[in-house]
Amino acid sequence: MGSRMMHYCITSEINKHIYSSQESRIHLGGLAPDLTHPVFAPKSVTHFVQIDSEGKKRTDxxxxxxxxxxxxxxxxxxxxxxxxxxxxxxxxxxxxKLIKALPEEERQAAIDKGYRDFRRLNKLLLADYPLSPPTETPAIDNVMIDGLYPEYLPVITQQLINDFHIEESVTPDDLEIYSLDAILKYIRLSIEETLNVLRTRFLIQR
Known part of the structure; x- marks a missing residue:
């Protein structure tokens, strides 16, 4: 799925819309579902995956x-x-569209290219979202979500901080699978849909 940096871009924009950029816990929440090491929580649990009658998986x-x-x-x-x-x-x-649709023998190579793109996109995205790495990991000791072990959140926070350390020069032409425009559109759609869910379900007052 999307990278840590993409999720950080998304929570940073939602933070602006709702909290005037005053929240830090929102970023930890935005990373938390991917916290699989060192606890190895099943992604099907942390991502609330449901399977329909046709066997299709959906993050619910x-x-x-x-x-x-x-x-x-x-x-x-x-x-x-x-x-x-x-x-x-x-x-x-x-x-x-870009991975699953490929023949099975080509899929793993495409996944590997996608992960290389993630590393390149870490730097490219910072041109559109001029963010700084988080400077603190607030204590998360009052959250109970299925499959989540909050005590390990500093692990994934450090991984995000490491994502900011990019030495190589990168351009959009270096991407192998994804395009920068498509990624920016994906980020915008994710922000819009999250805000829509929050407002239509009256989960926030703003």
């Missing part, structure tokens, strides 16, 4: 919003929701 962010609707006064849950929304959009607009 609407179920998450309904289950934890009383908790959205905490920006951590807003960030977590944004991650689930973004992963659903990624699967439908990126993975299904």
């Amino acid at each position: 962010y609407e179920f998450f919003a309904a289950k934890y609707k009383e908790n959205f006064g905490d920006s951590f849950y807003v960030g977590y929701l944004s991650h689930l929304v973004a992963d659903h959009i990624w699967y439908e607009t990126m993975y299904t």
